[in-house]
Amino acid sequence: MVKEIERYGIPVVHMSTITTISEAVGANRIVPTVAIPYPVGNPSLSEAVELDLRTKLVKRALTALTTDVSEVTQF
Amino acid sequence: MNFKAIYYVNQFFGQIGGEDKAGMEPMFKEEAIGPAMGFNTLIKEEGQVIGTIICGDNYFNENKEDAMEFIMDIVKKHNPDVLIAGPAFNAGRYGMACAGLANEVNEKLGIPVVTGMYIENPGLDAVNGTAYVVEVSDSAAGMREALPKMAKLAIKLGKGEELGKPDVEGYLPQGKRLTVFSDKRGSKRAVEMLIKRFKNEEFTTELPMSVFDKVEPAPAIKDLSKATIALVTSGGMVPIGNPDRIQSASAQKWGKYNVANIDALKGNDFCTIHGGFDPVYANEVPDRVAPLDLLKQNEKDGVIGKVYDYFYTTTGTGTSVGKSVTFGKEIGQELKDAGVDGVIVTST
Numbered sequence: 105m106v107k108e109i110e111r112y113g114i115p116v117v118h119m120s121t122i123t124t125i126s127e128a129v130g131a132n133r134i135v136p137t138v139a140i141p142y143p144v145g146n147p148s149l150s151e152a153v154e155l156d157l158r159t160k161l162v163k164r165a166l167t168a169l170t171t172d173v174s175e176v177t178q179f
Numbered sequence: 180m181n182f183k184a185i186y187y188v189n190q191f192f193g194q195i196g197g198e199d200k201a202g203m204e205p206m207f208k209e210e211a212i213g214p215a216m217g218f219n220t221l222i223k224e225e226g227q228v229i230g231t232i233i234c235g236d237n238y239f240n241e242n243k244e245d246a247m248e249f250i251m252d253i254v255k256k257h258n259p260d261v262l263i264a265g266p267a268f269n270a271g272r273y274g275m276a277c278a279g280l281a282n283e284v285n286e287k288l289g290i291p292v293v294t295g296m297y298i299e300n301p302g303l304d305a306v307n308g309t310a311y312v313v314e315v316s317d318s319a320a321g322m323r324e325a326l327p328k329m330a331k332l333a334i335k336l337g338k339g340e341e342l343g344k345p346d347v348e349g350y351l352p353q354g355k356r357l358t359v360f361s362d363k364r365g366s367k368r369a370v371e372m373l374i375k376r377f378k379n380e381e382f383t384t385e386l387p388m389s390v391f392d393k394v395e396p397a398p399a400i401k402d403l404s405k406a407t408i409a410l411v412t413s414g415g416m417v418p419i420g421n422p423d424r425i426q427s428a429s430a431q432k433w434g435k436y437n438v439a440n441i442d443a444l445k446g447n448d449f450c451t452i453h454g455g456f457d458p459v460y461a462n463e464v465p466d467r468v469a470p471l472d473l474l475k476q477n478e479k480d481g482v483i484g485k486v487y488d489y490f491y492t493t494t495g496t497g498t499s500v501g502k503s504v505t506f507g508k509e510i511g512q513e514l515k516d517a518g519v520d521g522v523i524v525t526s527t
Contacts, residue, residue: 108507112515115397120526132396145467162473169521
């Protein structure tokens with residue numbers, strides 16, 4: 105899906121845990137995430153710390169969208 | 180009783196003319212014309228070509244709606260058991276026409292379609308699993324080889340028989356998966372394959388890995404503070420009750436939900452229907468899978484211009500590459516039309 109959306113010329117960032125799949129398929133901008141059941145969260149952390157984690161991951165995603173890349177790049 | 184086939188050809192194979200006639204409007208003749216004649220002979224024991232639709236390649240691609248209106252009228256009127264198109268060899272416009280009519284006729288009327296294309300014909304990518312495509316050579320010199328292969332499939336389909344796997348029946352893989360029974364359980368087959376691999380012996384994979392093409396990276400967003408960002412997920416986050424009945428595995432559809440007036444995907448309103456991971460954590464705090472809360476925060480803080488009004492979702496597990504590509508194309512088109520500047524896709 106990531107690549108098909110990108111074909112329209114819209115920058116896309118893939119936040120995923122199994123980055124090897126993401127790379128093999130050819131997503132250009134990738135943010136590795138925490139775990140399969142909770143990519144942008146972590147239930148073992150307190151609410152505040154978990155929110156902070158999510159904040160940082162989304163920040164990375166937005167950075168990816170504002171960074172030009174020439175090949176598959178992890179952020 | 181003999182099955183009925185309708186045959187589609189372009190202006191050249193329909194013996195109207197060459198490039199000069201590529202703009203011709205579609206016509207229908209109640210006889211077999213061009214390759215349909217040879218095809219008719221091949222199926223004569225069991226079926227018959229009751230007519231040929233001829234349409235200019237340029238006309239079809241430039242006036243698709245009008246061309247399809249004509250074709251659908253003919254097909255509905257004559258109610259064939261199977262539709263044959265081409266073979267298009269490596270002719271791109273012809274291939275796109277064959278794909279276009281297959282997609283509509285098969286999806287809307289459920290009539291099976293058989294066509295033939297060279298492996299690099301751009302029309303091949305355009306077929307949404309709606310036609311059985313026989314692999315043919317890149318030029319009309321391959322007609323004599325192509326027709327019998329297409330006829331073989333058409334006869335089975337015309338008689339209402341189901342086709343087996345692509346390599347057995349002789350058509351190109353459609354990106355579909357079929358569940359079959361095996362005499363050995365999977366663990367045994369996997370270990371046997373692994374042992375062969377270690378010993379450098381030949382083995383045949385049960386599922387060929389798709390070859391993935393590269394997409395040119397889209398240019399970065401220049402001014403994030405003015406950008407509209409959309410959120411998409413394959414983690415299966417849906418409004419509680421799954422109103423659109425998105426599947427828990429092998430998704431056949433995606434959903435879109437208006438998130439303009441909410442600040443987060445709350446556990447009271449959203450849940451996951453994705454069958455591939457433990458849903459407990461996602462159900463507690465859906466934002467753990469699709470971080471709408473953070474996007475909304477970034478919008479409030481002026482970091483991004485706006486969160487796009489719609490949130491897109493589907494289930495990633497067991498969903499075929501073919502379907503995923505279709506979803507991506509459809510969602511991408513909506514986002515493009517809406518002027519979205521950037522997209523975050525999350526996966527579990």
